[in-house]
Amino acid sequence: MLIKLLEVLSGESLPKPTKGRMRIHCLENVDKALQFLKEKHVHLENMGSHDIVDGNHRLVLGLIWTIILRFQIEDIIVQTPEGRETRSAKEALLLWCQMKTAGYPHVNVTNFTSSWKDGLAFNALIHKHRPDLIDFKNLEHSNAQHNLEHAFSVAERQLGITQLLDPEDVFTENPDEKSIITYVVAFYHYFSKMKVRAVKGKRVAKVSAVPLAPDSAHLGLLHELPFLLFRLH
Numbered sequence: 001m002l003i004k005l006l007e008v009l010s011g012e013s014l015p016k017p018t019k020g021r022m023r024i025h026c027l028e029n030v031d032k033a034l035q036f037l038k039e040k041h042v043h044l045e046n047m048g049s050h051d052i053v054d055g056n057h058r059l060v061l062g063l064i065w066t067i068i069l070r071f072q073i074e075d076i077i078v079q080t081p082e083g084r085e086t087r088s089a090k091e092a093l094l095l096w097c098q099m100k101t102a103g104y105p106h107v108n109v110t111n112f113t114s115s116w117k118d119g120l121a122f123n124a125l126i127h128k129h130r131p132d133l134i135d136f137k138n139l140e141h142s143n144a145q146h147n148l149e150h151a152f153s154v155a156e157r158q159l160g161i162t163q164l165l166d167p168e169d170v171f172t173e174n175p176d177e178k179s180i181i182t183y184v185v186a187f188y189h190y191f192s193k194m195k196v197r198a199v200k201g202k203r204v205a206k207v208s209a210v211p212l213a214p215d216s217a218h219l220g221l222l223h224e225l226p227f228l229l230f231r232l233h
Contacts, residue, residue, distance in 0.1 A: 002033040002052075010040070010071060026053045042070050065178060072185050093181065096188060097121065100128045106141040112180045117171050119147025122187075126154055129191045133158050144171045161186050 003014045014036050018028045030049035037044060044066070051059045069089070078092040078099070090112075097109045101124040109115045116122065118141055127134035133154050139147050148167035155161040164183045169175065 003029060003036075006033055006036055006067070006071075010036075012036075023053065037067070037070075040070065042066060068182055068185070072189065073181070076185075076188065090181070093184060093188060097125065097184065100125055104136065112177045112184065113175045116180055116184075117175060118142075118144040119149075119151055119167070119170070122151035122155070123147055125184075125187050125191070126151060126159070129194065130158070155187070159190055161190055 003017050007014050015032045017032070018025045027049045030052045034044060034047070034049060034052075044063070047059050047063065052063065073089040073093065076089050076092045076096070078096045094109065094112070101107045101109055101121055104120065104124040104127075106118070107120045107124045109121050120139060120141060123134050123136055123139055127136045134151075139150070145167050148170055152163045152165065152167070156163045164186065165179060169179060
């Protein structure tokens with residue numbers, strides 16, 4: 001599973017997995033994945049294949065977050081309104097959220113914790129790209145539980161974005177920053193690909209009546225990795 005996910009995320013081929021369910025087979029396969037990450041200059045501090053196979057909670061959680069950071073967040077680059085590129089992954093993602101939610105009442109995204117607690121920022125992101133799915137003007141700032149449930153439900157049922165969080169995970173005194181970043185990244189990648197597909201669709205429409213379909217298998221695998229983070233958290 002780890003090898004397959006890394007192939008999808010990186011777009012490269014890894015060594016063929018060793019067949020079998022014995023411990024030695026598991027160790028060999030995890031070692032192949034870790035070796036690939038090392039070749040990509042991904043820092044794996046004090047981590048060996050036995051740690052993953054033995055289910056070391058802290059190290060497995062750290063590995064999953066490292067993979068998410070390297071292959072889903074690190075490549076995010078956003079153009080500022082002045083035309084400059086911002087290159088810090090977290091900074092770029094935050095800027096993207098700010099640009100997409102600008103002008104929405106009661107939405108002021110300044111971080112990946114408290115700015116999302118009332119659920120309006122999630123709804124604003126969806127409404128910005130799919131206004132047909134969200135009746136934003138009827139959402140109440142004071143009804144965080146409903147807002148979060150609504151955004152998460154629409155994202156999963158209408159967009160296919162796996163619900164990685166429950167409302168209680170966000171509407172809490174101290175929301176987990178990494179968890180919210182990981183979920184927001186899923187929105188970023190979905191809407192970015194939607195934009196690319198729309199552009200390609202317009203080009204193809206000039207020469208063909210066949211619409212472009214999203215690669216659902218690819219998107220599904222991309223969603224599985226961050227989901228593991230929350231299962232382990």
